Amino acid sequence: MRSFNHLATWVVSVSLVAGLASGVMTDTALAQNTVKIDSIVALVDDDVVLRSELDIAIKGIVDRIRQQGGDLPPQHLLESQVMERLIIRELQLQRAFQTGIRISDADIDQSLMMLAQQNNITLMQLRQVIEGDGEDFGEFRENMGEEMMTERLRQRVVNSMDPITETEIDILLASDRF
Numbered sequence: 305m306r307s308f309n310h311l312a313t314w315v316v317s318v319s320l321v322a323g324l325a326s327g328v329m330t331d332t333a334l335a336q337n338t339v340k341i342d343s344i345v346a347l348v349d350d351d352v353v354l355r356s357e358l359d360i361a362i363k364g365i366v367d368r369i370r371q372q373g374g375d376l377p378p379q380h381l382l383e384s385q386v387m388e389r390l391i392i393r394e395l396q397l398q399r400a401f402q403t404g405i406r407i408s409d410a411d412i413d414q415s416l417m418m419l420a421q422q423n424n425i426t427l428m429q430l431r432q433v434i435e436g437d438g439e440d441f442g443e444f445r446e447n448m449g450e451e452m453m454t455e456r457l458r459q460r461v462v463n464s465m466d467p468i469t470e471t472e473i474d475i476l477l478a479s480d481r482f
Contacts, residue, residue: 342354342355342356343355345358345387346387346390346391348391348394348395348398349394349395349398350398351394351398353387353390353391353394357390358383358386358387358390361386361389361390362382362383362386365382365386366382393450393454396453396454396457397450397453397454399457400453400454400456400457401453403457403460405453405456405457405460406453407449407452407453407456411449411452412445412448412449412452415448415452416430416445416448
């Protein structure tokens, strides 16, 4: 899901440390060689949620709210809710992967074709619309595959549940919880 360029980061870090140690680097040179490093905002079992992922998700929601003319919630509330959603999604993806759920490129291609057909456009036009909205088509495909995985996981969970009996419904309706 995420790729880290550890070697490049290591080389820049070593260069910065070496320059600082030798006293050769000035403030200007240090500022020019500064590399912004992404930060981890949440640990989710075997994976992480990065600050850049959180920021991108928040930006997408803010853009949609503004397009619809709605009021933005307070930043801390928005960030908290988006973070929760990203964590839940990551847990679902991990669970789907652990249970053997896989989505092939052909599955994604078929879903993209169906999406294009539903909108009465070609696949190329769909790609142009997505990219015209400022979204990377590769990321869109990846997100679509992840959505398909989580949906298959939900279907598997629902299908494995025992049916609810009439007696259970009667008990629930008679209880104080309803």
